[in-house]
Amino acid sequence: MKNEEKKIDSNFDHKKFGRKIGYLISAVMQIIFITVINKYYPEMKFLTSDFSKFLWAFNVAVFVSVMVDIILIFYDVYRFKAFLGLFKNIFSWRAFYILYVTFPFDFSKTDYSQGKITVKTVIIIILAGVSIGIIVDFFKLVLGKKEPKKS
Numbered sequence: 070m071k072n073e074e075k076k077i078d079s080n081f082d083h084k085k086f087g088r089k090i091g092y093l094i095s096a097v098m099q100i101i102f103i104t105v106i107n108k109y110y111p112e113m114k115f116l117t118s119d120f121s122k123f124l125w126a127f128n129v130a131v132f133v134s135v136m137v138d139i140i141l142i143f144y145d146v147y148r149f150k151a152f153l154g155l156f157k158n159i160f161s162w163r164a165f166y167i168l169y170v171t172f173p174f175d176f177s178k179t180d181y182s183q184g185k186i187t188v189k190t191v192i193i194i195i196l197a198g199v200s201i202g203i204i205v206d207f208f209k210l211v212l213g214k215k216e217p218k219k220s
Contacts, residue, residue, distance in 0.1 A: 123171050
């Protein structure tokens with residue numbers, strides 16, 4: 070019986086299982102997030118009517134991200150993961166760029182007077198971070214390691 074347990078345990082990849090759980094949790098959290106934003110954004114007093122100009126890009130970026138997470142649950146290979154990460158980051162960058170350009174926020178109705186500067190700065194930092202992610206995923210895709218051979 071102990072040999073069978075060792076054999077089962079040696080065939081089970083704990084790291085991949087943990088990543089798969091992470092992908093699942095990420096997909097579920099994003100679905101919850103997109104549902105809340107789409108349902109309650111009209112009630113958020115600091116958002117302007119221009120938010121709808123950004124919302125489509127947000128929905129597409131989150132949809133792509135959820136689909137990538139679901140695909141990676143079933144097929145998690147290094148270079149393919151880099152390709153999907155690159156794909157997902159391009160959609161994310163586009164959404165944040167549209168958010169920056171449309172800037173659908175009005176902080177005059179709130180007590181936070183520095184909101185515009187703060188939010189624009191945060192969006193620029195996010196755009197820079199996503200840009201770095203795009204470059205990293207590109208190099209992972211092109212120069213990435215090969216999958217180890219299974220024996």
